[in-house]
Amino acid sequence: xxxxxxxxxxxxxxxxSPSAEDALVLARAxxxxxxxxxxxxxxxxxxxxxxxxxxxxxWVADRHHEAEKVLEGAHGLxxxxxxxxxxxxxxxxxxxxxxxxAEELGASVxxxxxxxxAAERRLFAGSTADRLLAGSQAPVGVAPAGFxxxxxxxxERIGVAFVDTPDGHAxxxxxxxxxxxxxxxxxxxxxxAGEAELVxxxxxxxxxxxxxxxxxxxxxxxxxxxxAGIPAGVPAGARILTGNVVDVLAELDEVDVLFCGSRxxxxxxxxxxxxxSSRLVRRARSPIVVVPRG
Numbered sequence: 001x002x003x004x005x006x007x008x009x010x011x012x013x014x015x016x017s018p019s020a021e022d023a024l025v026l027a028r029a030x031x032x033x034x035x036x037x038x039x040x041x042x043x044x045x046x047x048x049x050x051x052x053x054x055x056x057x058x059w060v061a062d063r064h065h066e067a068e069k070v071l072e073g074a075h076g077l078x079x080x081x082x083x084x085x086x087x088x089x090x091x092x093x094x095x096x097x098x099x100x101x102a103e104e105l106g107a108s109v110x111x112x113x114x115x116x117x118a119a120e121r122r123l124f125a126g127s128t129a130d131r132l133l134a135g136s137q138a139p140v141g142v143a144p145a146g147f148x149x150x151x152x153x154x155x156e157r158i159g160v161a162f163v164d165t166p167d168g169h170a171x172x173x174x175x176x177x178x179x180x181x182x183x184x185x186x187x188x189x190x191x192x193a194g195e196a197e198l199v200x201x202x203x204x205x206x207x208x209x210x211x212x213x214x215x216x217x218x219x220x221x222x223x224x225x226x227x228a229g230i231p232a233g234v235p236a237g238a239r240i241l242t243g244n245v246v247d248v249l250a251e252l253d254e255v256d257v258l259f260c261g262s263r264x265x266x267x268x269x270x271x272x273x274x275x276x277s278s279r280l281v282r283r284a285r286s287p288i289v290v291v292p293r294g
Contacts, residue, residue, distance in 0.1 A: 008106040009037035019113030022147035027111035043097035046090035095131030118145035159255030164222035167261030191245040
């Protein structure tokens with residue numbers, strides 16, 4: 001058997017907050033199962049032509065020193081972890097700094113935590129996540145609030161929110177590569193809207209049933225084709241669920257991570273949230289990875 005292809009490091013930001021600890025736990029777990037490096041970065045304001053950062057060397061040095069002190073918190077949390085690369089980055093914003101660092105290093109994923117406003121064990125993307133999810137070239141993972149208290153050592157169950165579109169296949173491709181690498185099971189989820197949501201009630205129940213049956217068949221064919229393309233050694237299955245797509249996917253707690261695609265008509269090789277993914281990153285139970293469109 002050939003050795004797995006090397007993958008880029010996992011990059012995460014650290015500002016000393018509880019949500020940063022959530023992200024750190026998730027990033028550490030992914031780096032471990034991927035067999036790749038972990039890069040922990042604290043971003044401080046860079047010198048600017050205007051504002052308080054304007055050519056003020058003392059102010060810049062002070063910000064750098066404060067960032068190093070924040071980063072010491074990550075050192076303490078990862079004391080037993082080898083080969084962690086700690087970085088202090090100067091940038092105009094945390095999102096910009098993480099984005100540039102991820103591009104420089106060829107990161108496999110950028111991991112961030114949820115907003116402090118997130119409910120316990122739920123996602124709620126904050127401003128840094130929002131900015132990364134609006135143009136990152138690397139997949140972006142978001143950890144739920146309180147994830148730091150979970151005992152996660154393996155990724156055994158990988159889910160994909162699958163639709164038969166280019167962005168859906170991009171999410172599936174990355175999930176398959178991860179499943180192959182870490183010997184995880186893979187489950188594809190497609191969500192069929194309830195009959196009452198499919199068509200207007202005035203057309204009658206028979207038409208509703210027929211429309212739902214047609215949609216079910218179409219979804220099943222797409223899932224069957226997708227499963228047929230997954231390597232034989234990967235335990236994989238598919239489920240068609242019924243209901244509101246965001247409600248159903250947000251409540252999934254049978255996966256360790258859920259992959260979803262970017263907006264189908266967004267720029268290629270960039271993350272750009274679509275309607276479903278944008279709501280999932282604000283309420284899902286499981287960590288979400290949003291994948292750039294191929």
